[in-house]
Amino acid sequence: MADSLDENTLTVLARLSGLELNALERASLPDQFDSILTLIDRLQEVDTRAIEPLAQAFDHCMRLREDEVTSQNQRDLFQSLAPELVDGLYLVPNVME
Amino acid sequence: MKWELVIGLETHVQLATRSKMFSGSSTAFGADPNVHADAVDLALPGVLPVPNRQAVAFAIRFGLAVGANISRRSWFARKNYFYPDLPKGYQISQFENPVVQGGEIVFQAEGKACRVPLTRAHLEEDAGKSLHEAFHGRSGIDLNRAGTPLLEIVTEPTLRSVAEAVAYARTLHQLVTWIGICDGNMQEGSFRCDANVSVRPMGQVEFGTRCEIKNLNSFRFMERAIQYEFERQVEWIENGGTVVQETRLYDPDRDETRAMRSKENAQDYRYFPDPDQLPLCIDEAWIAAERQHLPELPAEMAQRLRDQMGLSAYDAGLLTVSRGWANYFLELVTGTGMDPKLAVNWMTGELAAMLKRADREISHCPLQPAQMLGLLRRIQDGTLSGKMAKEVFEILWEEGGEADQIITARGFMQVSDLSVLESLIDELMAAHPDQVAEFRSGKEKVFGFFVGRAMKASGGRANPAQLNTLLRDRLKGNH
Amino acid sequence: MDLNRTSLTALAQGLRSREFSSVELTRTYLERMAAHSSLGCFITVDPERSLLQAKAADARLARGESTPLMGIPVAHKDIFCASGWLTTCGSRMLSNFVAPYDAHVIQRFNEAGAVILGKTNMDEFAMGSSNETSFYGPVRNPWSTDRVPGGSSGGSAAAVAARLAPLATASDTGGSIRQPAALCGITGLKPTYGRVSRYGMIAYASSLDQGGVMAPSAADIALGLTVMAGFDARDATSVACPEEDFTAQLARPLEGLRIGLPRQYFGEGTSVAVTKRIEEALEVYESLGARRVVVDLPHSDLSVPVYYVLAPAEASSNLSRYDGVRYGWRASQYGDLGEMIARSRAEGFGAEVKRRILTGTYVLSKGYYDAYYLQAQRVRRLIQQDFLAAFEQCDVLMGPTTPTTAFAFGAKGGDPVEMYLSDIFTIGVNLAGLPGMSIPVGFDEVGLPVGLQIIGPHLSETRLLGVAHRYQQATDWHERVPALVQGGERG
Structure with missing residues (x-):
């Protein structure tokens, strides 16, 4: 079913996955992927045309939350974990190109 | 192309x-x-x-x-x-x-x-x-x-x-x-x-x-x-x-x-x-419960205002621009006997202009519908002329209070007493015989001259409709 | 007290009767953990913090509070956020993450007066079956230190096996409780999906993840589960059922119990020793009044392919939050924003995690979604239907937990799929959302433990625990301890 993983596909996958890949990974991933694809391609053996997908073991109705503010301001605690801050903002490289 | x-x-x-x-x-x-x-x-x-x-x-x-x-x-x-x-x-x-x-x-x-x-x-x-x-x-x-x-x-x-x-x-x-x-x-x-x-x-x-x-x-x-x-x-x-x-x-x-x-x-x-x-x-x-929460929609309400109150499509549209406007209007006219057209004119005229000048939403209008209604009633019964009403409106906006109280305290009463108007017109005619003659010779233009003078003499308080009728009658010598 | 022979009930009794204090008990375990630190069971140990909790428990005991776990030390898998504790999920990505809040599970144990003994080692983000993917190094199987303990809850399993903790929490997405329990010769329970809140349990594959518990015996697990299970409004998938006392049916007799034996769980690929021990266990069950029924799980051989579509798909999305912006690992060198994110993630995640993220991205991407993701969900329904049909013929299912006993480090290092296939018997349970257990039923020819898997219908934990407990009353496999902790260990 699936084609084996070419360089270009791997680049797109890495970008969508937010992962930088090194040369070693680029070299070894296609073989590992082939093996995984062979495994999951076995799904094509079954005819499932009449079967509804099952997303959750129990797909009964979800409980909803009442519209109440229950969270307190814990900014200092949460921001003690942050790599870089300025004036209460999380600092990152410029988001505009 | x-x-x-x-x-x-x-x-x-x-x-x-x-x-x-x-x-x-x-x-x-x-x-x-x-x-x-x-x-x-x-x-x-x-x-x-x-x-x-x-x-x-x-x-x-x-x-x-x-x-x-x-x-x-x-x-x-x-x-x-x-x-x-x-x-x-x-x-x-x-x-x-x-x-x-x-x-x-x-x-x-x-x-x-x-x-x-x-x-x-x-x-x-x-x-x-x-x-x-x-x-x-x-x-x-x-x-x-x-x-x-x-x-x-x-x-x-x-x-x-x-x-x-x-x-x-x-x-x-x-x-x-x-x-x-x-x-x-x-x-x-x-x-x-x-x-x-x-x-x-x-x-x-x-x-x-x-x-x-x-x-x-x-x-x-x-x-x-x-x-x-x-x-x-x-x-x-x-x-x-x-x-x-x-x-x-x-x-x-x-x-x-x-x-x-x-x-x-x-x-x-x-x-x-x-x-x-x-x-x-x-x-x-x-879904049924949410349907209960749904108010009358703007288009439905606009249609109702046209059907029940005889408003124009244009006015009905203006009044239903927001819940705030619609509610304000409904408070003025529901069960009050207020003329809907008068209410619309004042809301879309003076009130809208004042809100815009003050950069306020109608939900934050300093003038409550009850206060506005007090003013409109005095316009409707002829106590206030349009000009006076605008002045009272501005005082209400700036200082608050009730229209009646402002009218009494500051003498904004319109002169509707016939005898007062009659003697005022008689004095004018006596003072301007040339203009009276002109009018009687068919130059209706001078009618405006008498209206202006009469208004001035009354301090702007003459009831314009009464003044008009009375003045025309006298000038034509119909009595 | 002899930590090799004790039970939660005995420890609780000792605490209540002031035979020893929680501080003493906690200290004893901490010393034992230090003596066996080479097993690599724990990522974080913080004796001061633990002893502070123990002291508080002693005060509550002195006031006469006596919940079953008051003052009992419990090891927690490092997948559960515990306020003030480093919570790494076995990853460099979270190697600096001191959790600012308690998972529901931790909160429940804290409220019950249990003491946090430490945070146990695990496969990175629970992705692994050997504990070899942990950023913090491998965990050694106490029965043979050149063997893996299984995974991903390898630290919890090995800690319980070596009696470094009387009880340990764990989590199971495709077998991560049952498989290491089997390989380490202890008892492990993966509850029904939704039975234990996932709030604060770091997500791997949300529709499959379920917190559970490990201990030497089913009786101990029943006590642990009674504390940790329960409805939580913060987890939309939490099952709203009344709180249960899971110890209630431990003694229920097994007469008439119908044990379903899935044909597909008894074939080639399972080692001779494992097959023999399972057969012997079934004979014990027959002697206790149960009878065998052969059942069919026709799609069970597709459970591994289904899992390796769905779990990576969910994981690829669940792990997107680790971007180096608000917490966690951030690369030291980077240029633009995209590079900061991609490099932080490249440095923060290990090889197996990256492989699963890429696989997940692949099966969800344009052109593959229907063929892989949706198809996997359809087959998932078939697998669930197989189980539900089987339970019309039997009360519980039994079979081997794993095809073989513990394997050596590096034995399944080359092809990732080889490792994936070692979960063949456990994955179906997660896909169907069922409760499952593994209990020790003996050893292979080199002395490595064998586990029997017991699977029940949804929300049948009480019954499952009874089935396990009756066996454990008739046998003593669950009381065996590895040689390396025998003798000279009295505290």
Whole structure:
């Protein structure tokens, strides 16, 4: 079913996955992927045309939350974990190109 | 060649809930950065979303207001992409089977009735904000807005002019604020539109390639951005170019749209059902309950005002521009015996002008309907002339109080006593025999002269209608 | 007290009768943990913090509070956020993450007066079956230190096996409780999906993840589960059922119990020793009044392919939050924003995690979604239907937990799929959302433990625990301890 993983596909996958890949990974991933694809391609053996997908073991109705503010301001605690801050903002490289 | 403009709008309406779509954080605007970002909003490891019932209720209410189908069972889905203002690396939204499907918005544009079919309206969470100023080329992330509930309302591409697009957006804005699901504050981003714009030769059936203009947060910007984009695409094609599908931003300072980076356009969002949640179910009882919460809609009320009170379509439209206006009007005329036309004239005239000057919404009007009614009654019974009423109105606006009390205290009583008016006219005629002769010789023009003099002599307090009749009778010597 | 022979009930009795204090008990375990630190069971140990909790428990005991776990030290898998504790999920990505809040599970144990003994080692983000993917190094199987303990809850399993903790929490997405329990010769329970809140349990594959518990015996697990299970409004998938006392049916007799034996769980690929021990266990059950029924799970051989579509798909999305912006690892060198995110993630995640993220991205991407993701969900339904049909013929299902006993480090290092296939018997339970257990039923020819898997219908934990407990009353496999902790260990 699936084609084996070419360089270009791997680049797109890495970008969508937010992962930088090194040369070693680029070299070894296609073989590992082939093996995984062979495994999951076995799904094509079954005819499932009449079967509804099952997303959750129990797909009964979800409980909803009442519209109440229950969270307190814990900014200092949460921001003690942050790599870089300025004036209460999380600092990152410029988001505009 | 003649070109046709094709527009579809996607509007993000911030729902007026107290807490966020999936967390218990406050949605209040204007707090210090990241104060309203709790563990769920920050996407700390291990946290989970639980949907806000009120947000779903608001979506149902909207669906009912536009005559849409309400999905009895739907899933929230994840839309995956990396962006620093999107803490989870995915936005929880709806993809297949959104809560609201179909429906339509009906409005007037360029003098004709338009019906715009809606594709869908789905619930999703807002992203945070990136701030770019003053961080030495870096960006600061504020996640207070992250997770705020949004209803994204999507039209079919059936809008054919800038005026139609703007009229649609105004009508939608009126509707979502009217039914109380959105505060409508465009400056704070509570109501913002993305416009999908394409052009095609007039008569062609196939659509042209569209560009999406993001984040139009005022009607004026929407108007200018679409107009600019229309002209840009036409010019580009006429010069031999091909429009490429892309996302563009409107820059109000330069009055132009600019392409965002092309990477945005190579996205693959990998939507899939959010495995942290179960199906969202909406039963008949819930829908019936929301129907109870739905007020009379603006179009229905406008029709009622025309039918029951004999208002013009124009006046009825003005009064139903918002719940605030409509309620104010209804308080003036319901069970008070007040002439609806008089009430409309004063609301759309003096009151509207004063509110505009003071930059206030009618919901924050210093003049309560009861005070206004007190004033209108004295106009209706002839106690006040139009000119005097305006003065009393201004005093009421500035100082408050009751119209009657102001009239008595400051002597704003209109002179309607016949004997007073008669002796006043007699004195005038005696003092100006030449003008009397002129009038009697057929020069009716001098009538105005006598009216002016009489008014002045009465200190502006003469009842104009009575003065007119009396003066004409005397001048013609009919007694 | 002899930690090799004790039970939770005995420890609780000792605490209540002031035979020893929680501080003494906690200190004893901490010393034992230090003596066996080479097993690599724990990522974080914080004696001061633990002893502070023990002291508080002693005060509550002195006031006469006596919940079953008051003052009992419990080891927690490092997948559960515990306020003030480093919570790494076995990853460099979270190697600096001191959790600012308690998972529901931790909160429940804290409220019950249990003492946090430490945070146990695990495969990175629970992705692994050997504990070899942990950023913090391998965990050694106490029965043979050149063997893996299984995974991903390898630290919890080895800690319980070596009696470094009387009880340990764990989580199970495709077998991560039952498989290491089997390989380490202890008892492990993966509850029904939704029975234990996932709030604060770091997500791997949300629709499959379920917190559970490990201990030497089913009786101890029943006590632990009674504390940790329960409805939580913060988890939309939490099952709203009344709180249960899972110890209530431990003594229920097994007469008439119908044990379903799935044909597909008894074939080639399972080692001779494992097959023999399972057969012997079934004979014990027959002697206790149960009878065998052969059942069919026709789609069970597709459970591994289904799992390796669905779990990576969910994981690829669940792990997107680790972007180096708000917490966690951030690369030291980077240029633009995209590079900061991609490099932080490249440095923060290990090879197996990256492989699963890429696989997940692949099966969700345009052109593959229907063929892989949706197809996997459809087959998932078939697998669930197989189980539900089987339970019309029997009360519980039994079979081997794993095809073989513990394997050596590096034995399944080359092809990732080889490792994936070692979960063949456990994955179906997660796909169907069922409760499952593994109990020790003897050893292979080199002295490595063998586990029997017991699977029940949804929400049948009480019954499952009874089935396990009756066996454990008739046998003593669960009381065996590895040689390396025998003798000279009295505290």
